[in-house]
Amino acid sequence: TQLLEQSPQFLSIQEGENLTVYCNSSSVFSSLQWYRQEPGEGPVLLVTVVTGGEVKKLKRLTFQFGDARKDSSLHITAAQPGDTGLYLCAGVNLGGGADGLTFGKGTHLIIQP
């Protein structure tokens, strides 16, 4: 069973600060997805990274896939209260298939005004 560990589990910072959350595994993934879940709602896909070393930007959010495709990071610049939520990474297992998605347990992020 492939595992994805996310760190930190909880993070509370002030508006305007920068932060990075991590998604790590000892397994190689063919691609990796990042979701954000707000209270009372289902997760929403933010981005998929596919190539080792790939960097994708979504406004103030920067996603990077590790060179070896075993890990990923999410960096938020000048965090805003609207960034508050649970951030989940999900690795697409090599070989894919119907059960080929492994979720991390998530990082709970709170941005205080």
Added chain:
Amino acid sequence: EAQVTQNPRYLITVTGKKLTVTCSQNMNHEYMSWYRQDPGLGLRQIYYSMNVEVTDKGDVPEGYKVSRKEKRNFPLILESPSPNQTSLYFCASSLSSGTYEQYFGPGTRLTVT
């Protein structure tokens, strides 16, 4: 609007009383799945379906049943609910296999007393 709908959103029931949580998607997606989300355990897959009449067990299928008689609907059935099935449940769909972008429903919070 492309969406996954779930009903009910909230349900309190008693041990042993059969219940069904409905899930419907309007995107003509082939793949659908059910997850439960528990504190400290993250998202865990219960069952998934590759297409009509094709279903398979996920990581935590015990105590649950599913059916896929129509492409758009994927109900989750608890024949004899127990307190350890108290959880937040999400239905999700994607264009094809589970490795593609997942569209999640808004969730169903179930309490079994």
